[in-house]
Amino acid sequence: MYRFISDDLTGTVLTATAPDPRALEALFSFWAEAGVEMCYADSPVDRTLPPPRPTPPKLNLVATTPLPGLQAGPDPVLALAEARQRAAEATDLESLKSAIEAFRGCPLRDLGARQVVFGRGNPKGRILAIGEAPGVDEDLQGLPFVGRSGQLLDRMLKAAGIFDETFITNTVYWSPPGNRQPTQAEQLVLSPFVEKTIRLIQPRAILLIGGMAAKGLLGKDEGILKLRGQWFDWAGETPGPTIKALPTLHPAFLLRQSASKKLAWEDLLKLSETLIDP
Ligand code: URA
Secondary structure, eight states, X not given: OOEEEEOTTTOOEEXXXXXXXXXXXXXXXXXXXXXXXXXXXXXXXXXXXXXXXXOOXXXXXXXXXXXXXXXXXXXXXXXXXXXXXXXXXXXXHHHHHHHXXXXXXXXXXXXXXXXXXXXXXXXXXXXXXXXXXXXXXXXXXXXXXXXXHHHHHHHHHHHTTOGGGXXXXXXOSSOOGGGOOOOHHHHHHHHHHHHHHHHHHOOSEEEEESHHHHHHHHOXXXXXXXXXXXXXXXXXXXXXXXXXXXXXXXXXXXXXXXXXXXXXXXXXXXHHHTTSOX
């Protein structure tokens, strides 16, 4: 039997009765060096064909009552209902993490991520920092903000004297493929878990790290450069107090634009002032 292996990047087409392991190894290292981290499908996709017509969205469907024993399917309304139910049942951060691990309703989970990345830091801290999404380093270690931008974040929190007061999490718990930003739909279906994290920690203030975190939690459409440094009220949909939320610049942005570190520093000082008791 003949096997054909075609490589879009190099144009190579290997034909053999059985794949030559050295040729395969060379091809895979080429892909790895080019930054290709994962393979999405076993069969080839004909990208010359027009894209399939999108299915029209379902309108006016609001899931208000979680169904007992509900299994999330591809339907985002059912998935959101399941997320709400699982989050409501969690009694502490550990059971919340297990609830996220058991949740199959977020498509991100099946796009190549290795594990759930939930949180790190002081669960009794008075600040909850919420970033956008785990990246490659976080996916490997299972902890948020452990790569280069996380190291910068830690240094800044330490310099502002609030590192020991902070618990860090993200708006989504699986690393999106190709290091892309999480979509609003992915953030929405996981929002009950984020909200439960806030309810369990009961922070005095929330630090929203980056535009996607600010958008996900506050529903604001303005860019992060407009939102940063201003206090907003986060209310959530479950009973509980309103909490002050402060958007700031993402450390990945600061690594590229170091002149903006000054602005992020001002935000952290503002945040640290909330810990001073009147
Ligand atoms: N960027 C984020 O927003 N979160 C992480 O955990 C890592 C990088």
